[in-house]
Amino acid sequence: MRPSGADAGATGAAEAAPPVPILMYHAVTPAPTPAIRELSVTPEAFAEQMAVLADRGFTPLTTAALAAAWRDGGPLPPRPVLITFDDGYAGVHRHALPALVRHGFPATLFATTGWLRGRHATGGPPDAMLGWDEIRELAAAGVEIGGHSHRHPSLDGVGEERLWQEVARCREILAEETGTAPESFAYPYGHSSGRVRQVVRALGFRQALAVRNALAERRQGPYALARLTVRRHTGIEEFARLVEGHGIGRAFARDRVLTKGYAVVRRTRQAVRRD
Numbered sequence: 001m002r003p004s005g006a007d008a009g010a011t012g013a014a015e016a017a018p019p020v021p022i023l024m025y026h027a028v029t030p031a032p033t034p035a036i037r038e039l040s041v042t043p044e045a046f047a048e049q050m051a052v053l054a055d056r057g058f059t060p061l062t063t064a065a066l067a068a069a070w071r072d073g074g075p076l077p078p079r080p081v082l083i084t085f086d087d088g089y090a091g092v093h094r095h096a097l098p099a100l101v102r103h104g105f106p107a108t109l110f111a112t113t114g115w116l117r118g119r120h121a122t123g124g125p126p127d128a129m130l131g132w133d134e135i136r137e138l139a140a141a142g143v144e145i146g147g148h149s150h151r152h153p154s155l156d157g158v159g160e161e162r163l164w165q166e167v168a169r170c171r172e173i174l175a176e177e178t179g180t181a182p183e184s185f186a187y188p189y190g191h192s193s194g195r196v197r198q199v200v201r202a203l204g205f206r207q208a209l210a211v212r213n214a215l216a217e218r219r220q221g222p223y224a225l226a227r228l229t230v231r232r233h234t235g236i237e238e239f240a241r242l243v244e245g246h247g248i249g250r251a252f253a254r255d256r257v258l259t260k261g262y263a264v265v266r267r268t269r270q271a272v273r274r275d
C-alpha cells in the first residue's frame with residue numbers, strides 16, 4: 001500500500017538511525033475560527049509543550065538539517081525533534097515565536113503562498129494569516145521556510161498542469177520573497193502519490209513531509225516523512241508520551257479510521273468522475 005515500503009529493506013546504517021518525532025502544528029491562537037479550531041493550540045499550551053521538550057533534553061532541528069543528516073549519514077544531536085507549522089497562520093509569529101526564541105529552538109514553517117497576506121494573496125485561508133514581513137522575521141529568527149503549495153489543493157487529486165503550477169508557483173514566490181529557494185515541502189492534507197512526489201522532487205525540493213501520525217524514520221525516504229499532529233485537545237501528558245514515541249497508535253486510532261474512510265470516499269469520487 002505504501003510506496004515507501006519498497007526501500008524498507010534498507011542498509012545497516014538506515015536501520016541504525018533512530019526514529020524522530022516531527023510535530024505538526026497549524027494555528028497557535030487563543031481564538032481560532034471553527035474551521036481551524038481542532039488543529040490549533042493555545043499560546044499557553046504551545047509554551048508548555050516547548051518547555052516539556054527542553055526539560056526532557058530534546059534538540060529541535062529544522063527539516064533541512066534532519067534530512068541532510070539522514071542523506072549524508074551525518075551525526076544528529078541528542079534526542080532530535082522537529083517543530084513544524086503548516087499554512088502560515090498569524091499566531092506562529094505572534095504567539096509561537098516568543099516561545100521558540102526563549103528556548104533557542106529552530107522550527108520549520110510550510111507556507112501556503114496564496115493564503116498569506118499581501119501581493120500574492122488568492123483568498124480562502126481558514127484563519128488570520130502571516131504577511132511577508134513576518135515570514136522574513138521568522139526566517140531571520142531561525143525558522144526554515146518551506147513550501148506547502150500555492151492554494152492548498154489535495155495534490156493527489158488535481159490534474160498534471162495544476163500540480164506543477166501549485167508546486168512551482170509556491171517555490172518561486174518563496175524564493176522571491178525570502179531570497180532563498182525553499183528546500184523542504186509539506187503536502188497539503190498530507191496527501192501525496194508517486195506522481196506528486198516526483199513533481200516535488202523535480203522542482204527542486206530535497207525532502208517532503210506527509211502526516212501519517214507516526215515517528216519519522218530514515219527508511220520512509222526523504223519524500224514521505226511521517227509527522228505527529230498536535231491538536232487543541234492534546235493534553236500535556238499525551239504530548240509528552242507522543243514525543244517519547246509511546247501510545248501513538250492509541251492516540252490516533254480514531255484518526256486512522258477517519259483518514260482511511262476519507263481516502264475511500266475520495267477514490268470513489270474520482271472513479272465516478274472518470275466514468
Ligand SMILES: [Zn+2]
Nearest residue numbers: 086087188189
Ligand atoms: Zn495545510
